[in-house]
Amino acid sequence: MSKWIMDIQALDPEDNEVVLRFSDSAFIDDDDNYYDNRLEQAALFTNQAFTGAVLQGSRSGFGEAVLINTDGALNELVDYAVDGRGLSLSLEDDGTITKYIQATALRLVDDNNKIRVILRDPQANIDEPHPLDVFAGTNVLPAGVEGTSDDIKGSKKPKVFGKVRSASPLLVNTSKLIYQVSSLDADVVAAYDRGASLTRGANYPDLATMESTAPDAGQYRTFQGYFRLGSSPVGTVTCDVDSSANAGDVFKQIAIEASITVEAADLAPANAIGEVGIFLQDDTTTAALLDLVANSIGFYWYFNTNNVVRLLPLSAPATEDFEVNASQIVDITRESTGAGSNGLPLYQVRVLADKIETVQTDLAGSVSATTVARLSAEYREAKFTNSTVKARHKLSEELVITSCLRSLDDAQAVAETLGALLSVRRDKCAVTARLDDQFDIGRVVRVVTPRLGYAEGRNMIILGHTLDAKRRRVTFNLWG
Incomplete structure (x- = not known):
């Protein structure tokens, strides 16, 4: 008989890393780990890909699992830290373990002899401001590139991802006219004063030389994401900045800075679309930055069950990975036949x-x-x-x-x-079916049913799903 097994990463009261293991039927794995038979609801969990403005879709993942605690044995979990840590749900069937959910635990809620495990998808950890350094304000003029307590102390240091044009840098040393446009290594390929080009001098070999040696009048010289002017500007100073700019590479760079792994095979198709540029100056979540890149190139992204981000092009459904037929379908509804907000094809x-x-x-x-x-x-x-x-x-x-x-x-x-x-018909459907096949966002399912005109079958892409583990059902959000 198959059974659901759940692993929850946690810190115990002494801050030791532990794994809490539960199942809906007593189970011991091959490593002799015991899974406590306390799962009343293995998971009711929804996960969606981000499709942005393209399909009027939002990125989300939420749900809960329920543990039985009539004997009070789980009362001690109140002193365990699970928030922001990984949780997986797998189905064990005759020795084969198949993972269906990789999520993030949000909190544990004590509820009438039950413990509710509130879930979010792994993206919950990147719905936080993307990391930006701040200026220390430690300049002792005329030295330093951190500003002073009277100007930019505490301000965010900007970052350039890819290629940006006409960016406004921050003046980090008012005495020596040193500017910073990116805390990442980047090439300031042009600098302007009121839109007029300044002459580029030789690059500085290091920060110390940049501070000690001024450019000639009318010139600018660079070091990584800094540049220095040879004379006072008469108006607004702007610059053009280049760094590695292929869309997939920028997506990966942003992800790496947030300790996220991106599927390597997905980068080349994204890179083939072209170059991008982001000038980051203020608090923006990592998720929003990934959204921006994906939406710009007509792709969508999501976390798979291995906690790896997939970045895939939105395209017409190809050959099906599996079939859902009338005998499996519990319910089916068609929400729209087009990508417009009114459900019509776009012109x-x-x-x-x-x-x-x-x-x-x-x-x-x-x-x-x-x-x-x-x-x-x-x-x-x-x-x-x-x-x-x-x-x-x-x-x-x-x-x-x-x-x-x-x-x-x-x-x-x-x-x-x-x-x-x-600009052609593309159906968006919700299909609730009995759980027979492993599923994941991005897979293609062939829906065969006499309803909705699908008697001959229609191939559709899974862009989201809700797993009802207790009832062994899944509701697919399909498009195609």
């Missing part, structure tokens, strides 16, 4: 790209008319339009993606790819 996709970080109108007279026009608008726009869809569906909508793509050509390619994908 237009607009992608805003090539962001200017600092919009300027007060520019030097030497700045060209082309540059004046470019610096007056935050984004440029790529667009796909299908007028036939608009003629057929008079209420069809457009999709607007505010992207971090650097190239307008890449943005146009994304607009056309998504436009072709979303």
